[in-house]
Amino acid sequence: MYVEQATRQQLQDWQEELFANHQRFMSSGLNLDLTRGKPSAAQLSLANVLDGILDGNYFSADGTDTRNYGGLDGLPAMRQLAADMLGVKAEEILVGGNSSLTLMYFSVLFAWQFGLSGPDSAWRHEGAIKFLCPVPGYDRHFAICEKFGIEMVNVPMNNDGPDMDVVEALIRNDPGIKGIWCVPKYSNPTGCIYSANTIERLAKLGSIAAPNFRVFYDNAYAVHDLKDSPAELANIMAFCEKQGTENSVLQFGSTSKITFAGAGVAFMAGSKANLNTMKKHLEIATIGPDKVNQLRHLKMIGNMTELRNHMARHAELLRPRFACALQHLEENFRDSDLGEWSPPDGGYFISFDTRPGLASAVIRLAAEAGVKLTPAGATFPYGKDPDDKNIRLAPSFPTVEDIDRAMAVFCNAVKLASVNQRLGA
Ligand code: PMP
Numbered sequence: 001m002y003v004e005q006a007t008r009q010q011l012q013d014w015q016e017e018l019f020a021n022h023q024r025f026m027s028s029g030l031n032l033d034l035t036r037g038k039p040s041a042a043q044l045s046l047a048n049v050l051d052g053i054l055d056g057n058y059f060s061a062d063g064t065d066t067r068n069y070g071g072l073d074g075l076p077a078m079r080q081l082a083a084d085m086l087g088v089k090a091e092e093i094l095v096g097g098n099s100s101l102t103l104m105y106f107s108v109l110f111a112w113q114f115g116l117s118g119p120d121s122a123w124r125h126e127g128a129i130k131f132l133c134p135v136p137g138y139d140r141h142f143a144i145c146e147k148f149g150i151e152m153v154n155v156p157m158n159n160d161g162p163d164m165d166v167v168e169a170l171i172r173n174d175p176g177i178k179g180i181w182c183v184p185k186y187s188n189p190t191g192c193i194y195s196a197n198t199i200e201r202l203a204k205l206g207s208i209a210a211p212n213f214r215v216f217y218d219n220a221y222a223v224h225d226l227k228d229s230p231a232e233l234a235n236i237m238a239f240c241e242k243q244g245t246e247n248s249v250l251q252f253g254s255t256s257k258i259t260f261a262g263a264g265v266a267f268m269a270g271s272k273a274n275l276n277t278m279k280k281h282l283e284i285a286t287i288g289p290d291k292v293n294q295l296r297h298l299k300m301i302g303n304m305t306e307l308r309n310h311m312a313r314h315a316e317l318l319r320p321r322f323a324c325a326l327q328h329l330e331e332n333f334r335d336s337d338l339g340e341w342s343p344p345d346g347g348y349f350i351s352f353d354t355r356p357g358l359a360s361a362v363i364r365l366a367a368e369a370g371v372k373l374t375p376a377g378a379t380f381p382y383g384k385d386p387d388d389k390n391i392r393l394a395p396s397f398p399t400v401e402d403i404d405r406a407m408a409v410f411c412n413a414v415k416l417a418s419v420n421q422r423l424g425a
Contacts, residue, residue, distance in 0.1 A: 001336045001415060003355075003422045011423050018416040022369060025409050030370030032406040037188070037348045037394040039261055042317050046310065047259035053299045058292060066291035072283055074267065077302065078294040082267035084304050085222050086251050087235040092269045094278065097289055100254035100266040104216060105144050107250055107268070107278065111178070111214065112148055116277055117247065121212040123150075123178055132170060132180040134162035136351055136379030136390045138188040141181040141218070145381070152381035153177070157187065159342065161194035164201040168208065175210040185233045186221035189351040189379055189392040191344025196234035203239030206248025215249045222253055223311050225346040226319055237269070246271040255297060257348065258311065265290075265297050321395040321403055325350055328407035338418045350393040351379070358417045359388045365413035371406045 003011065058067045060075050073079060074095025083090040096103045107116075115122035123129050130151045133142060137157070145152050153170060156163045161184070171177050182202065184194040194202075202215050217236060240246045247270075255264035270278070301307040326343050329352070333339045340353045354362055360376040367373070374392040377383040393410070395403050 001338060003418050004337050006422070008423070011419050015416070015419045015423060018412055018419060021412045022365065022416055025369035025412065028370075030405060030409065032370060032402050032409070033372040033398065034393050034395065034403070034406050034410070035372050035374045036397040037392075038397055039257055039314075040317060040321075040397050040399075043257075043314055043396070044260060046313050046317075047300065050259060050296045050300055053296050054292070058295065060291070060295050060298070064291065066295045069287045071288045071291050072279060072286070074289060075291055075294045075298070077298050078265065078267075081298065081302065081304075081307070082253065082265075083269070085307070086219055086253055086267075086269045087233075088237050088251065088269040092237070092271065092275065094268050094270070094275050094282075095289055095294060096266040096268065098254075098262065098264055098266060098293070099256070100218065100220065100252040100268070101140055103266055103268045104141070104218065104252055106282075107214075107216070108144050108148060108150075108179075110278055110281055111212065114277070114281055115212065116214065116274055117212055118277075123212065126176065126178075128176060129178045130174065130176050132162070132167055132177060133381050134181065134187075135381070136189055136385075136392070137181060137381075138183060138218070139378045139383075141216070142381045150178070154381060154386070155180075157190055157192065159190075159192050161187075161192060161198035161202075164198055167205070168201065171205060171209045171213070177209065178212060179214050179216055180205070182215060182217045183221070184217060184219055184236070186224060186344055186347025188220070188347065189349035189390075191342065191347050191349060191351065193231050193233060193345070199234040199236050200239045203236050203245055203249065204243050206240070206245030207243055209248070213248060217249055217251045219251055219253045220257070221347040223307060224257060224314070224348070225311065226315050226322060227345050228312075230346060247273055250274060255301075258301070258307070258314075259297060263293065265294055318396055320400050321398070322350070324400050324403045325393060325395040325407050328404075328411050332411040332415070338414055348394060348396050350395065352391045352393055352414075353389045354391065354414055355418055355421065356387045356389050358414075358421060359385060359391050361417040361420070362391060362410070362413045365417055366410055369409045369413065371409040371413075373410070 079090040079093040082093045112123045133152045134157045135154045251269040254266035363373045377385040
């Protein structure tokens with residue numbers, strides 16, 4: 001269906017047919033939800049073995065009694081596993097609690113209040129500061145900035161990561177830019193993987209930005225591949241070492257979508273200087289993280305081979321869900337001017353762009369017909385999508401049958417909104 005080329009009569013015929021479908025959906029009492037970027041119960045059950053896995057043995061391989069206080073950095077074996085996931089050295093890892101988002105929030109808080117390169121570098125001394133936000137992006141990153149009153153500047157997202165020409169030009173001209181949010185692998189929500197060139201340029205930003213600038217490199221989907229031979233992500237720390245910009249990047253990850261989403265192990269990676277600064281404050285806030293949970297994770301997925309085998313089981317559950325959603329998009333929009341998307345090779349989302357100005361209308365129509373979609377604008381700073389076109393679809397949580405029914409409603413809503421727009425309705 002090409003609405004640009006259609007005659008008024010064709011558009012009116014389509015409108016009648018699509019509206020009839022819409023009414024049929026409305027009267028069928030659906031109650032479906034494509035908003036939740038969380039693992040399904042079946043995925044969580046893959047990690048049920050965590051319960052009782054220690055069988056009374058609380059000592060880690062290095063002899064730590066995990067039940068007791070201490071170990072601010074994390075167990076050595078947990079640091080090694082996290083290091084292998086993020087492509088850094090074990091001594092560059094700090095293990096946290098259950099949430100990497102908390103580590104990101106605290107990193108911003110430390111940088112703001114205490115300064116990551118000494119007290120004079122604290123962002124709060126500098127008046128209005130800014131973060132670059134590749135869009136569409138992750139709403140919770142944007143929420144952190146909003147909480148601190150950090151101004152967010154949209155940067156276009158390409159298929160190989162943020163538009164680095166724009167990023168570099170902005171940073172060269174504005175020392176008030178203190179950070180950039182990045183999800184380098186299976187970006188939330190577009191699913192793109194940053195190219196080696198993009199990553200090298202991100203690693204170089206430390207040499208052109210203000211000294212208290214940091215790349216917030218959230219590798220939440222480091223091992224969340226849908227395909228058997230996944231693309232490799234270039235190593236940002238290796239580029240930083242070449243450039244002498246090791247202090248300019250903070251990396252984050254967790255096992256949230258590997259084991260239990262609410263009871264996993266989170267970690268961050270940074271230069272020794274960055275980690276030592278953070279730890280000086282962290283040791284005031286805690287005597288140490290949950291080492292018992294770290295040990296349980298090590299027993300279950302203690303090395304990259306075990307971890308990858310486990311993730312292959314996740315992929316088996318996720319693949320049919322993504323395939324179902326993508327099949328609907330293909331069948332309805334392959335030959336059309338109604339929307340754009342790219343099938344992701346991993347992660348948790350499909351990012352769909354409607355014709356400009358239609359995302360809110362599509363989401364409203366779908367809601368009327370009993371299908372909840374992520375609110376329009378959620379993937380943009382301040383909840384404002386300037387083109388009102390991006391919709392984040394999250395197929396991990398519902399069953400394949402529910403995705404099938406929800407996508408039929410969604411596709412009809414996209415078509416109806418597009419035809420309505422052309423007819424000026
Ligand atoms: N980062 C990204 C990009 C995410 O999509 C998510 C979860 N949706 C998180 C972080 C949350 O991670 P955690 O559970 O470790 O806080």
